[in-house]
Amino acid sequence: METNKSEIRLMKGNEALAEAAIRAGLDAYFGYPITPQSEVLEYLTLEIPKRRGIVLQAESEVASINMIYGAAGAGARVMTSSSSPGMSLMQEGISYIAAAELPCLLVNVVRGGPGLGTIQPSQGDYFQATKGGGHGDYRLIVLAPSSVQEMCDFVFDGFKLAEKYRNPTLILSDGALGQMMEKVEFPGDGSLPHQIPAWATTGKKGRERNFITSLHMEPERMEEINLHLQRKYKEIEENEVRYETFEIDDAEIVLVAFGLPARICQKTVELARAKGIKAGLVRPITLFPFPKKIISDLSKKIDRFLVVELNAGQMVEDVMLAANGNCPVHFKGRMGGMLIQPEEVLEEIEKIVEESLTLNAGQE
Amino acid sequence: MPEEMLIDEMQCVYQKPGTLTDEYMHYCPGCGHAVAHKILMEVVEEMGLQEDIIGVAPVGCSVFAYNYMNIDMQEAAHGRASAVATGIKRVRPDKFVFSYQGDGDLAAIGTAETIHTINRGENILIVFINNGIYGMTGGQMAPTSLFGQKTSTSPYGRDVAHNGYPLKITELIAHLPGAYYVTRQAVHTPNTVRKFKKALNNAFEYQKLNKGTCFIEVVSNCPSGWKMTPKETLTYIEEKMLPEYPLGDIKVPTQNKN
Ligand SMILES: Cc1ncc(C[n+]2csc(CCOP(=O)(O)OP(=O)(O)O)c2C)c(N)n1
Ligand code: SF4
């Protein structure tokens, strides 16, 4: 296939992500099948032998994440993907990778949980993704796509951020985004050059030895490492926040949603506005770093937030922290693999608005 | 005064290989890890591999192997050294890669990785230090602990009805077609050390052929965990360990069909 120039194709989210990874100069992929993300591994095992890189089906997600550790430590541009139960298995390895500051791209095509759960879309892994996930104080950079185009674009952004900060980046997608087909435009090969970093373990030819570890027996040293990591996360919070807004200028009620529900909520905003309700939308694109400032700023001028998620209420806690009591924060969620409809969110808005009116009336 | 100046170069018959750092080893007196490290690094030096080799340290007493071995190294999560080594070798196929693992690491928590790494025939060397105990965590029972062996978690002796049998993982993995060279060695006598060294030589030579995994078990000791003097451990190895884990080649390349 001719891939040295940009190209527009109609593709599933998972396949678009896999194609993007090859075009982004992926050196190696290690992964294990799990629905609804197996197309990533399938696509790569089909394409990589014809093109460039290494793809290996590991014996488990535990093995894949540790292969990622090894290959990233040897200076390669690497990626793994999985869905919720598989991501749970990877957490120890991700903690080691974050501690050893190895760049890599992780993808979670989230399905409904807990337990074996369902293969339908969910956002139930928000806490795991944004609060560390494994043991110890660490953060991943978390990108939340809401279209097949972003399943492609965020692969490039993900590698860039991971390598800039020597930190694992996670694309937090969901089963619906992974499976749905949309038009997607790919850049040509070679747009993201990569060099083997000086710290990588590649054999100590012509230099002092390199080693990669996360073990520091002296607590003073371990605290220093932690302080260094925390400084890095702060820098990421200062420089890398990304979000989108829709109709917020005169909004009285602002929806906050990430990923696919953000698109659903955009429709809700249109429906609400048609009914004369001044609704708006904030869509966090980076979940870590979380767009605290826009939430905080809005909280001082709007009536209320309504957070919409495909879970029992996870990001809503970050919205509450940022809103800091300045305005009420409501929540509407579906769980277990259920998607939410724009009309359902609209109903919730109407209910909230009505409740507040009766409340106000009672106070007068 | 630097040590090397004390000895006239012409008179020097024995010295630490340049592939070991000057770091003091933390191993208990008489521990087999220290000998195994030194022999491994001697071979790396003699074969001229120092600049082209990447090692993987386990979680276990040898977790700090990267402090002593003067080569590029990575420290893996407990049990995952062979998966880490796979990741390295797949992206750096022109380098020599080895993992160095204890029995708990390789034959308990990491059993799946061990079997599948070898089953894929990864072109790496796995050095497996079998001391029949969890040294690092203070002497708990290992999958390789002997029948009746007393440890902190088998205080009445290992009971097979309750704990199962000593796991002969080396015999097990020798059945895998991906295993190219499988041997069991030791480091408790000058003679066994010589043979271990030869086995390491073989393994690195074979790694150049890209024909599969080389696996060297080292029947070792743990004076602290076994609660013995170093000297007593030598007798224990001879009398108890070796009957269960007999030394010698288990699979040599002529037996391979590939
Ligand atoms: C996931 C995990 N579980 C448990 C431990 C604790 N742990 C550290 S080393 C070890 C066993 C080491 O024994 P072995 O592999 O035989 O090495 P030795 O110290 O005997 O050389 C255990 C259980 C750990 N570090 N990580
Ligand atoms: S505890 Fe055992 S294995 Fe560990 S260093 Fe001491 S003697 Fe060696």
Ligand SMILES: [Mg+2]
């Ligand atoms: Mg042991």
